[in-house]
Amino acid sequence: MIAPSTNRTITYTTDASQQQDYAALVEKHGSPLLVYSADILKRQYQSLNNALPDVDIYYAVKAHPNAAIINTIDELGGGFDIASAGEMDLLLEQKISGRRTIHTHPIKKDQEIRDALRFGATTFVVDNIDELKKLIPYKSRVGILLRLSFRSKNAKIDLSKKFGCDLLEAEEITLEAEKLGLHIKGFSFHVGSQCESPSKHVEAIEACHQLMLKLNNILKQPLSTLDIGGGFPADYSLSGFDIDAFCQPINDALQKLPRDWHLLAEPGRYLVAPSVTSITTISGKSLRHGIRWYYLDDGVYGSYSGQIFDHTNYPLQIPRTGETYPSIIAGPTCDSIDIVAEDIALPELQIGDLIIGLQMGAYTAATKTRFNSLPDAKFISI
Ligand SMILES: Cc1ncc(COP(=O)(O)O)c(C=O)c1O
Structure with missing residues (x-):
């Protein structure tokens, strides 16, 4: 019996009510968030x-x-x-x-x-x-x-x-x-x-x-x-x-x-693992050598630290659909290692879009660091 692999899963959604829920949480508590159920x-x-x-x-x-x-x-x-x-x-x-x-x-x-x-x-x-x-x-x-x-x-x-x-x-x-x-x-x-x-x-x-x-x-x-x-x-x-x-x-x-x-x-x-969802916001973007870079307000020195220490690629939920382009999703620190996902094709995203990380309850916040003196994602219970 084979259990799930940990290759990256990316889903694309334009489910308006779900996005409104996430946006309401960010409006109330700020970004980035770890949302616990x-x-x-x-x-x-x-x-x-x-x-x-x-x-x-x-x-x-x-x-x-x-x-x-x-x-x-x-x-x-x-x-x-x-x-x-x-x-x-x-x-x-x-x-x-x-x-x-x-x-x-x-x-x-x-x-x-x-x-x-x-x-x-x-x-x-x-x-x-x-x-x-x-x-x-x-x-x-x-x-x-x-x-x-x-x-x-x-x-x-x-x-x-x-x-x-x-x-x-x-x-x-x-x-x-x-x-x-x-x-x-x-x-x-x-x-x-x-x-x-x-x-x-x-x-x-x-x-x-x-x-x-x-x-x-x-x-x-x-x-x-x-x-x-x-x-x-x-x-x-x-x-x-x-x-x-x-x-x-x-x-x-x-x-x-x-x-x-x-x-x-x-x-x-x-x-x-499934009890915690990460919400991060795209704070900046750039087109570099033909690749679209999106910079989040959380990354591998924070909630996504499990990508380094736990060798886990968390499923990502992207809030847009449509034509895709070679893209990279990066974290907020000044370090080049702070990349959440690369070699991926994504629809054109915008500053302010919310990127959702699923199954992020285990070995995530547990291994976060304070590099660049960035604040931790706020942990909230729903
Ligand atoms: C001694 C010990 N017990 C339990 C666990 C939890 O293991 P898992 O998260 O795979 O269930 C660990 C994980 O590092 C461990 O070291």
């Missing part, structure tokens, strides 16, 4: 929850660390995957209990461990012996997930290159943990973000299942938690991605695990 996030959460009925969802805060998004997940009863003191502070400000979090960064400073424990987090992730040993002083208060690595070519972002141990190391670390009196609750993995297919999830679940059963024959305290990470894709090609079909093989693999094991996932992208 809690209803869309709720729909995504429910559909993932339905597709993985036995799995507890912990929203990966890194995908979009934002109070309104945190509050929606809170309302839905979801948990939170945190990886830094800053993410913890954001949850604290929203009065989210640390009990509802898992701390998933495999490498932590001692101060971070202490702060997370004070916050109420009890689940921590490690992937090596040195990191395991950092938890010895707190052993009565922590349950540990051991992160395994499953490299994947079918993921846009490989998240098993930098973190995770192999199956042999997992065995050694688990046995060492028992000797040290530390409680490893189970395993976790992340097979990479924006997966094209669920095949790596299935392979990882099966491998963890076998190793956990094997180790449970030896361990005094059995392993009984499996965290299947994230990787559920966003529909950047707007082709109508089917999350049920994507999750079916994952569910089939999970069905084979003992019924009393605790299953969790740390999705980010699938949940938040």
Whole structure:
């Protein structure tokens, strides 16, 4: 089953009522904007929850660390995957209990461990012996997930290159943990973000299942938690991605695990990507060497930063139709790298036209910079 690709999708619309809606938002709040819909996030959460009925969802805060998004997940009863003191502070400000979090960064400073424990987090992730040993002083208060690595070519972002141990190391670390009196609750993995297919999830679940059963024959305290990470894709090609079909093989693999094991996932992208739309305004244009350049008030140093860091081309909605010309859409900074889309053919656009970026909720504002001291796109909820 193939999930949507991330090649750029451009749609052209002259839908007057939609354009009036966007224009009204800009009139009221200014430009550029990131427009958040809690209803869309709720729909995504429910559909993932339905597709993985036995799995507890912990929203990966890194995908979009934002109070309104945190509050929606809170309302839905979801948990939170945190990886830094800053993410913890954001949850604290929203009065989210640390009990509802898992701390998933495999490498932590001692101060971070202490702060997370004070916050109420009890689940921590490690992937090596040195990191395991950092938890010895707190052993009565922590349950540990051991992160395994499953490299994947079918993921846009490989998240098993930098973190995770192999199956042999997992065995050694688990046995060492028992000797040290530390409680490893189970395993976790992340097979990479924006997966094209669920095949790596299935392979990882099966491998963890076998190793956990094997180790449970030896361990005094059995392993009984499996965290299947994230990787559920966003529909950047707007082709109508089917999350049920994507999750079916994952569910089939999970069905084979003992019924009393605790299953969790740390999705980010699938949940938040479609819930945020970018509105930018063309602030200037020029014809250079036969190519029409359009300069937006937001770009790759701002909301479109995911084009650099996350290797994602967001679908664009253009407000005009008609004869097309070779064109480039650029961001507002002085840097030549700040290009949102090139090698494209567009109808003649005008200063003041609004360019809409869709599926812009994940790894967009999260990686924005302040280059050229330009202001951030204003985040508004509708
Ligand atoms: C540890 C961890 N968990 C969860 C996620 C979220 O993954 P995704 O957005 O692919 O669902 C990430 C993404 O970087 C991650 O590093």
